[in-house]
Amino acid sequence: MNINEMTVLICDDSMFARKKLSMSISGFGVKAVYEAADGEEAVSKYKEFKPDVVFMDIIMPKVTGIEALKQIIAEDPDAKVIMASSVGTQSHLKDALKSGAVDFLQKPIADNDALKVLENVAKGVL
Amino acid sequence: MFAQFFGGYLFNHKLCTAEDLTQAFEAKKHTRLRLGVLAINAGLMTAEQVEHVNITQQSVDKRFGDLAVELGYVTADDVEKLLVQQPTDYLLLGQTLVNNGALTNAEFEKALKDYKAENQITDDISDNQTETLHNLINEFYHFDNDENARICTDYVTLLFKNLIRFIGDDFTPMEASVIKNFAAEHIVIQKINGKYNAEACIATDSKTYMAFAERFAKESFTEVDDFVNATAGEFLNVNDGLFVVNESNEHGVELTLTPQKFLENGELALSGTAFCIPVNYPFGKLNFIIAT
Numbered sequence: 001m002n003i004n005e006m007t008v009l010i011c012d013d014s015m016f017a018r019k020k021l022s023m024s025i026s027g028f029g030v031k032a033v034y035e036a037a038d039g040e041e042a043v044s045k046y047k048e049f050k051p052d053v054v055f056m057d058i059i060m061p062k063v064t065g066i067e068a069l070k071q072i073i074a075e076d077p078d079a080k081v082i083m084a085s086s087v088g089t090q091s092h093l094k095d096a097l098k099s100g101a102v103d104f105l106q107k108p109i110a111d112n113d114a115l116k117v118l119e120n121v122a123k124g125v126l
Numbered sequence: 127m128f129a130q131f132f133g134g135y136l137f138n139h140k141l142c143t144a145e146d147l148t149q150a151f152e153a154k155k156h157t158r159l160r161l162g163v164l165a166i167n168a169g170l171m172t173a174e175q176v177e178h179v180n181i182t183q184q185s186v187d188k189r190f191g192d193l194a195v196e197l198g199y200v201t202a203d204d205v206e207k208l209l210v211q212q213p214t215d216y217l218l219l220g221q222t223l224v225n226n227g228a229l230t231n232a233e234f235e236k237a238l239k240d241y242k243a244e245n246q247i248t249d250d251i252s253d254n255q256t257e258t259l260h261n262l263i264n265e266f267y268h269f270d271n272d273e274n275a276r277i278c279t280d281y282v283t284l285l286f287k288n289l290i291r292f293i294g295d296d297f298t299p300m301e302a303s304v305i306k307n308f309a310a311e312h313i314v315i316q317k318i319n320g321k322y323n324a325e326a327c328i329a330t331d332s333k334t335y336m337a338f339a340e341r342f343a344k345e346s347f348t349e350v351d352d353f354v355n356a357t358a359g360e361f362l363n364v365n366d367g368l369f370v371v372n373e374s375n376e377h378g379v380e381l382t383l384t385p386q387k388f389l390e391n392g393e394l395a396l397s398g399t400a401f402c403i404p405v406n407y408p409f410g411k412l413n414f415i416i417a418t
Binding site: 013014015016017019020059060061085086087088089090091092106107108 | 292343352353356357359360363364366367368370371374375380381382383384385
């Protein structure tokens, strides 16, 4: 898969964080970027769009990122969910990986790190 | 960060005004550190001797170092050593204030000596910068009296690093106060829960809030809207997230964060001990509140 064929879902309750990551990812030439503002919306948008990559915040209202991740993995065990959070502690990391996340990015997310994730998914490394 | 605290020290000792500091932080980008300032810092020359060399230079076409050696104030070896020193940020600030006429050389020499002695700052600060900075912040804010001094000091150290990283280094930390409540046009609140509970907030007026968000987002805003709130909130979230990571990695303390809350023209009621830490930027005063 090429990056320009990819669809990406960004789940973050911060409008600012969504916009910033969305602008970076759009700049890499992906096919489409979708956004969700909480865990509940993330699960519903995942079901609707079946994106190739999901960037998921952890601290979110209604349904947390970890809970949303579990629901997405239950729906699609091959989902490529990358946790993108400010709280990259060992315990959050363990929780995320145990629940099916394929990678973890500590906020603030550098453009290069986001690009590397997309390239790894494209190569089938993640 | 030593420059910001040196600025705070000068302000608190009424040696210069907030306006002097704002101008100096802007001008110091273009300031080249003079040999005389390095010699004062190293304790090799007094302000009076530096003045003497400066005055002599007006009638003799010689470099400062050569003249200082000729006048017997320093050796050629001293000059060599001073010339290879990396410019230190707080010295640049001091020299800029002297250049701008806000401080005399003598006032600068005394302030520098007192500041370094009070905060146990040595010339090789790069070797033990973290510890020196930790002591400096603890001393500046008198967190020592609080049982959560270590937490407050770590939080504020990280906060200032992130202010420098994301907003800019042109700020002056002002004296902290212990508060029970705080009213402001805009307040962002985030709770830190786990082994202990804490609350971190940013409180300020609309103009400053917008300018702060503009610097973080690197965008222009015309009014405070949801996006400006989200931007200020994300700064707090990134800072608090890194704090939580440090607590886990360095102290084995597991914590988590709650989504941020935003108050407009509201009043914050705080339980426990809360410190208000004002920070002056050219665009206004931001109040950071940490309650434990």
